[in-house]
Amino acid sequence: MARDRGNVKKNDKVKVIAGKDKGKIGKVIKVVKNDNRILIEKVNFIKRHSKPTAQNRQGGIIEKEAPIHLSNVMLMCNKCIKPARIKMQYLEDGKKMRVCRKCGEIIDV
DSSP, X not given: OOOOOTTOOTTXXXXXXXXXXXXXXXXXXXXXXXXXXXXXXXOSEEEEEEOOOSSOSSOEXXXXXXXXXXXXXXXXXXXXXXXXOEEEEEXXXXXXXXXXXXXXXXXXX
């Protein structure tokens, strides 16, 4: 069963901390909440063999990004430029924001 983990969102910068692409940094393209997976730009490439179709007349081997599990990535802080754990904090006006635990910088823009 999928657990809601609201710490990674689309267009966030994340660092891969486990797996074959460990150490790579990329931007989140898509979040698949049901499977706790995310799609990261230029990370976790797979090769797909495809038949010729109406859209793809050539067919052949296509390289594309595959989803990676949320537990294998960490959110990057913009201020301290390191992967950081986050905490949720309420502002005076009642908005819920993500905050870096190392430097206290607000991550949501």
